[in-house]
Amino acid sequence: MENKLKRLDRTIAFEGEVVDLYKDKMQYPDGSIHNWDFVCHKKGYGACILPVLPDGRILLIRQFRPAVDDTILEIPAGGIEPGDESTLVCARRELVEETGYTSDEFSHLLRIQVAVAYCNEWLDIYLARNCEKAASGKQLDEGEDISNEVYEVGDLMKMISEGQIQDAKTVAAITAYAAGMGRE
Structure with missing residues (x-):
């Protein structure tokens, strides 16, 4: 497709700590010019x-989560750090930390891909089976206040359908797992 x-x-x-905001000048197929945010x-x-x-x-x-001014139920996640060779290294670290x-x-x-209409961010979602408490316990970053909660898959699917879980990465992970993608 052309x-x-x-x-x-x-x-x-705008240049920020985590993101930069750009203004794109776009030409539509009809020749008109429009501004977009990236x-x-x-x-x-x-x-x-x-x-x-x-x-x-x-x-x-x-x-x-200050961006939505609410306490959100979600899967653990984190950004890649300079010493990470892969997203798997990041996933292993974030699981223990959070x-x-x-x-x-x-x-x-x-x-x-998190928000393809205006953002370049993507996330690898990993399944971690047979999770056990780590000897080190949580290792939260400064400013993090995180609690753990445990649920049955069926209850989570109901919470998604009722709008109680809206975080996109969490919805994607749970529904993919429930659909059988995470089973061997």
């Missing part, structure tokens, strides 16, 4: 984990 939408210019409007995530990508306990229940975290659990059984579940 791309009929053309970027004519991109200028930076959010450039500085790291570009990260990892998330769907932690499954030995009994099959799912371990989620609850934390306050939940105090660890696993020796990681598998890649899926990759999602």
